[in-house]
Amino acid sequence: MRILLTSTNEAKQKALQNIVDRFYDLAIIETISVDSGVSKTPTNDxxxxxxxxxxxxxxxxxxxxxxxxVSFEGLISNHEFGMFLYGWCLFVDGTKNEYGLGASSQVMVPRFISSKISADVEFSDVVKADYPSEHLSKMPVVGSNGLFTNLHYTRVQEFEDAALCALGYLHNPANVGDQRSVPQK
Ligand SMILES: O=c1[nH]c(=O)c2ncn([C@@H]3O[C@H](COP(=O)(O)OP(=O)(O)OP(=O)(O)O)[C@@H](O)[C@H]3O)c2[nH]1
Incomplete structure (x- = not known):
């Protein structure tokens, strides 16, 4: 089973590695860094x-x-109860031409950070500059989520959750006949 992950981000790699054995024997993960073609920090699903x-x-x-x-994409949502940070996973089965989508839980973004965030700003850059945490050096793995929750919900866990939701649905025999096909170009 050869799986191509569309990022070289450390947290994304660890998350996929941690859950893939639940669904596939002998999964080999390769990575490639590609542009998402959307805002630096997407603002909606x-x-x-x-x-x-x-x-x-x-x-x-x-x-x-x-x-x-497999793709993972982080994003923010913003509403009257504040800003939240979370992520999506898209898992495409290239052999069956079917896909699964799943999202993570959401973490509150402190107001002194959210006030500086917009779509064209790299979220992590603001956090690195302004968030007081003894764990800043671990950010490539724990992410901003990890810092905001004092390591109780890291970026690895975020993307594990999103991938489990996507793959859990895709692999459930009860959903056969209701899988979504990859759109034709
Ligand atoms: O889901 C997340 N969990 C976090 O804890 C986190 N900390 C920062 N960000 C930001 O979210 C945006 C989209 O990120 P993203 O999925 O495009 O990833 P990325 O640009 O970091 O990596 P890459 O896969 O493009 O190499 C970017 O502005 C990142 O700075 C996070 N996203």
């Missing part, structure tokens, strides 16, 4: 999921056929 598809389309063009393709 539609945009984040579009970013996941864009990554897979680009990775597929460059690397060709794999048994599966």
């Amino acid at each position: 539609q945009e984040a999921i579009q970013g996941c598809w864009n990554r897979i389309d680009r990775a597929r063009e460059i690397k060709g056929d794999y048994d599966a393709y």
Whole structure:
């Protein structure tokens, strides 16, 4: 089972590695860094999921056929109860031409950070500059989520959750006949 992950981000790699054995024997994960084609920090589900598809389309063009393709995309949601940070997973089964989507839990963003965030700003840059945490050096793995929760909900856990939701649905025999097909170009 050859799986192409559309990012070289450490947290995304660890998350996929941690859960993939639950669904596949002998999964080999390769990575490629590709542009998402959406904002630096997507601000809604539609945009984040579009970013996941864009990554897979680009990775597929460059690397060709794999048994599966996986994208993770982080995003913010903002409403009257504040800003939240979370992530989506898109898992495409290239052999069946079907896909699963799943999202993580959401973590509150402190107001002194959210007030500086917009779509064209890299979220992590603001956090690195302004968030007081003894764990800043661990940020590539724990993410902003990890810092905001004092390591109780890291970026690895975020993407594990999103991938489990996507793959749990995709692999459930009860859902056969109601799987979603990869859109034709
Ligand atoms: O889901 C997340 N959990 C976190 O704890 C976290 N900390 C920062 N961000 C930001 O979310 C945006 C989309 O990120 P993203 O999925 O496009 O990833 P990325 O740009 O970091 O990596 P890459 O896969 O493109 O290489 C970017 O502005 C990141 O700075 C996080 N996202």
